Amino acid sequence: MSNTDILRQDINDPYAGERLKLSHFHQRQSLLNLRDAWSSWNGFKFADYYYDVDYEYFCIRNTCGTYDICPMQKYRIEGPDALAMLNRMVTRDLRKLKLNRVTYVAWCTDSGRLIDDGTIFRLGEDTFLLTCGSPCLAWLRKSALGFDQVRITDDTESWAALSLQGPTSYSVLKEMGLSEVAQLKPFDIGHYPFADGEIMISRTGFTGDLGYELWIEPDYAIALWDSLYSAGADFGIQPYGESATNMARLEAGFIMPYMEFNEALKTINFEYDQTPLELDLEWLVDFKKPHFNGRRALLAQKKSGPKTLLTKLNIEGNKPAEEAILYSDQKCAHEIGYVTSAMWSPSVKANIALAMVDTAAINGEIWAEIYYQKELRHHHKVARCTLQTKPFWAPDRARMTPPELV
Secondary structure, eight states, rough: OHHHHHSSSOTTTTTGGSSOBOOOHHHHHHHHHHTTTEETTTTTTEEESSOOHHHHHHHHHHHEEEEEOOOOOOEESSSSSSSHHHHHHHHHHHGOOTBBEEEEEEEETTEEEEEEEEEEEEEEEEEEEEEEEEOHHHHHHHHHTTTTSSSSEEEGGOEEEEEEEEEHHHHHHHHHHHHTGOOOOOTBBBEEEETEEEEEEOOOOSSSSSSEEEEEEEGGHHHHHHHHHHHHHGEEEEEEEEEEEEHHHHTTTTTOOOOBBGOOOOOTTTSSOOTTTTTTGGGGTTTTOOTTTTHHHHHHHHHOOSEEEEEEEEEEESSSSSEEEEETTTOOOSSSEEEEEEEEEETTEEEEEEEEEEGGGSOOOEEEEEEEEEEEEEEEEEEEEEEEEESSSSOEEEESOOOOOO
């Protein structure tokens, strides 16, 4: 059965539209998902984990692993007006983006509230690929109004895409005969022959570690998987799911929708969404651009200062501060914020968290009220927090070019 057949819905099935679609790599992934721990992402059947979350996390940090990004939304924007249209939509200045490079971007409502974040690949002078976690075709089309020479195509199912992350990721690609990727700097794109077609490789990822994302036509998906796992047999390659990804991205200080931010177009309560400035992403906003969605509102907020700010915290003890409320005093009398993501970090050997904190209170004492369960008993503690400005995890190998062979 071909990958196209797998994706195609059975026209005789009355529930076909409700059933989860299968990734181009599902034939191989299903054999390795020993726990049948499946979730969903954008209508695709998607692995939460395969065997054990901690084991998969340590593969990312000590060997390498593959993460299926077929469900990630992918849109091709092309034409003479493509650059102008995208530059009007996102907060970053895309005129600085060179050919065969990738950049991280965000886009906002007119009120400056964050709709989503993602990456933009410049594949040609007038050809771009936008990737993001949630569907945004309607917003792209709305943003294209007034630009006559731009075409927008939903390419989500036209790519078989796989993320390869971890310290041995380059070694695996070299073993596959793709040693040229050694010259890719972070956010570079390369094109290489594979089978009787071509593979696109970007030095990108969501783990904060050395890693790549592999992009190929769906017909070559299984061949790519088999080549990777054959080459990676001596390098500890394993698949990993969403749970291990969430651990790695938190260590890197990366934001996650519905944890650090709510997508503005889906938020019901006023200002329960966030702005890039509140998420400590002012570096992602180029105010020198004359026009972009949300510019006026973000300029006003920059002048007055955001009332809350996403902050990295080290928390004393070893009890993760999941969903903890933050206070300015140990008696928990004055609330100043809340934790968005938290974990005990095996690599950093620290209790870490991302949290939204009132800016007026950032330079004072911060205490987390933590509740946890131990053998069916509920416990409570108040732990001191200290600010951290840099990512919790940022190894040199993530930036080293060429990467070390491991």
